[in-house]
Amino acid sequence: MIKHLMTIDDEPIDQKMYRRLISKSGIVETLHQPMSGQEALNFLAAPDCPKIDAMLLDINMPGMSGFDFLEKAQAAHGNSFVRYAVLMLSSSTRRQDQERAAAFPMVQDYLAKPLTIEALEAIDKKLAEINASPAQSIS
Amino acid sequence: MPRTKRHIARSIAYAGGFLAAASCSAWFWLEHDRLLTRQTELASTVLRLERLTGYVGFIHDFKNAVLRPAEPVYLQRAEDQFAAAMQTLDDLQQIAQSEALDSDLSAYRATLLKYHDHLVLLRETPFDSSNIADADALVRVRDSAARENLDALTAQLSRALADRAAPVQRNLMVSLAISLILLTLLVTDQVQNARIRAERDRLEARQQMLEAEQRHSEELAQSLDQLRQLNREQAEFTYSISHDLKSPTITARMLVAALQEDLSPRLMAQDQELLDDLDQVLGRMAMLTTDMQNYTQALNTEELREDVSLDDVLDGVIDDLRADIASAEVSIQRAPLPSLQASPHQMRNLLQNLLHNALKFARTDAPLKIAIGASDAKPGHVAFYIADTGIGIAENQHDAIFRPFARLHLREQFDGSGLGLPICLRIARAHGGGITVDSTEGAGSTFTVTLKAS
Incomplete structure (x- = not known):
């Protein structure tokens, strides 16, 4: 069970489809859907912000890209603003994107769109493993 | 390179010619010097002979011996002068002989011997110097032939030596001129060759530079051609892709429209929304493919x-x-x-x-x-x-x-x-x-x- 999942994507239809899939999967308790990196930052900065367990992050967004968001979030909150982050790419992974992602320890996987139930379940499983052995969790 | 070989051959010829001409010059100079020395030697020997014979020499002492029999010193001095004059005559003949010239001094020699005969007579026979006639007979010897003989020989010898020196001198001048010309040619040729070589090196370097530039520009032109070709192919490919994407997109929109028309009475609101979203996405795709075509076509300047x-x-x-x-x-x-x-x-x-x-x-x-x-x-x-x-x-x-x-x-x-x-x-x-x-x-x-x- 994923308590708090955040999907950051500027495409309203994509967000709608995530919501549909996630509600059908039944393994997510609360879903947060900021439409931009800035909205996500505002959410994280709020005093009553819950602990985000997993994050699905779109890279190609206008204004603030996924990487820009990661940098800003890291600067504001360190590495602990999320347990498990997944980068979502609309095209196949480019090498320079992978190299850039290596700078962020919370980024643990890549995902090619569209999002599937299987991918969601894999994230759930990974989170369970992390919770079972806290030594491996990211500090 | 033939040019270089030709230049080396020419240099060797000039240098060899110069050395030969210079050697000849040296030889002619030595010969000329030798002949001049001989002339000086000849002149000084003739002068010595005349002194030994003339007023301060043999005949003067002989005449004093005739006039002053009481002073035997003149007799002895005349004898010594005679011997020295005879020796000088031999020397003179030696000089002539060494140059392989004829030297007939018999008249001079005969006159001297005649004087000497009179000297011997004076020494052996008591003589009264007061008898003017006797004294006169004793000292009167015809000597004009002797003088002419010596003058003629001297003139002959010095003319012969001068005749020999003249061609030597001319040859010396000629060989000096030739060696000077050859030396000038050699130096000029070296200078000119150095200049030609420098010019050739410059031209070669320039040629190489031009060739490199040409190669470079050919490569550039080739790269440019390849790039243009690649660009054209890329544009054609993009155009085809956008074109081929466009028609299925339009078809898909028509299918969505048909679905909406047929299903709308039976559709739940959320399903209707999904179909609307699908139509919207397909509309965006159609716009994108049209703009991709326009973007690619805007390259076509022709x-x-x-x-x-x-x-x-x-x-x-x-x-x-x-x-x-x-x-x-x-x-x-x-x-x-x-x-x-x-x-x-x-x-x-x-x-x-x-x-x-x-x-x-x-x-x-x-x-x-x-x-x-x-x-x-x-x-x-x-x-x-x-x-x-x-x-x-x-x-x-x-x-x-x-x-x-x-x-x-x-x-x-x-x-x-x-x-x-x-x-x-x-x-x-x-x-x-x-x-x-x-x-x-x-x-x-x-x-x-x-x-x-x-």
């Missing part, structure tokens, strides 16, 4: 150029966009636009994109005003502006807006293919011009387009 009135083009564009214009509460202020030689299709595309942008990026809190008109242009060009009172563009985004798929806004706010301005820029460049933007965020934008007049 498209037929016609006389185009931008005013006419703008009429058509405004007619196309009349729905947007009506809904946007916009006032358009038009000033006359220039005419030019251009692709009518691309001019329409250009104005359509620019006007569409002006309408799209309007502010929500103020009425939109758009002004279009001609601008000043450099000779051979035309220019026009399209100014709006829309949202404007931040200074740091003035370059980004011309890059394909540069996304500055959320799709919710301003939808688009991300190719509008890149298409405009390509069209302007294909028509020998460009686009500049002057804009302040929040206060509107002015795009100025420059195009070649023909």
Whole structure:
């Protein structure tokens, strides 16, 4: 069970489809859907912000890209603003994107769109493993 | 290299000739010197002979011995002088002989011997010097022949020596001149050859440089050809892809429309929403493929150029966009636009994109005003502006807006293919011009387009 999942994507239809899939999967308790990196930052900065367990992050967004968001979030909150982050790419992974992602320890996987139930379940499983052995969790 | 070989052969010839001529000169100089020495020797020997014989010599002492018999010293001195004169005569003959010249001094020798006979007589026979007749008989010896003999021989010998010296001297001059000429030739040739070699080296270096440059430019031309070919292929490929994507997209939209028509009575609201979303996404895809085609086609500079009135083009564009214009509460202020030689299709595309942008990026809190008109242009060009009172563009985004798929806004706010301005820029460049933007965020934008007049 994923308590708090955040999907950051500027495409309203994509967000709608995530919501549909996630509600059908039944393994997510609360879903947060900021439409931009800035909205996500505002959410994280709020005093009553819950602990985000997993994050699905779109890279190609206008204004603030996924990487820009990661940098800003890291600067504001360190590495602990999320347990498990997944980068979502609309095209196949480019090498320079992978190299850039290596700078962020919370980024643990890549995902090619569209999002599937299987991918969601894999994230759930990974989170369970992390919770079972806290030594491996990211500090 | 034959030139080098020829030069070496020539140098050797000049140097050898110079050495030979110089050796000859040295030899002729020595010979000339020797002959001069002989002449001096001859002159001094003749002078000695005359002294030994004449007034301070043999005959003088002999005559004193005749006049003063009581003083035997004259007798002895005459005897000594005679011996010395005879020896000098031999010396003179030796000189002549050493030069292989005839030296007949018999008359001189005979006269001297005659005097000597008289001297012997004087010594052996008591003599009374007071007897003038006897004394006179004793000292009177005919000696004119002797003098002539010596003069003739001296003249003959010195003439012979001079005759020998003359050709030697001439040869010396000639060989000196020849060696000087050869030396000059040798030096001139070396200098000239050095100059030729330097010039040749310079030419060779220049030639090599030119060849390298030519190779380089050939390589460049080849690369350019390859690039053009590649670019053309890429453009054709992109065009085909967008074209081939477009028709299934249109078909898919028709299928969605059919589904909506057939299913709408039975559809739940959320399913209806899904179908609407699908139609929206397919519409975006159709727009993207159309713009991709336009973007690729804007590269084609060979498209037929016609006389185009931008005013006419703008009429058509405004007619196309009349729905947007009506809904946007916009006032358009038009000033006359220039005419030019251009692709009518691309001019329409250009104005359509620019006007569409002006309408799209309007502010929500103020009425939109758009002004279009001609601008000043450099000779051979035309220019026009399209100014709006829309949202404007931040200074740091003035370059980004011309890059394909540069996304500055959320799709919710301003939808688009991300190719509008890149298409405009390509069209302007294909028509020998460009686009500049002057804009302040929040206060509107002015795009100025420059195009070649023909």
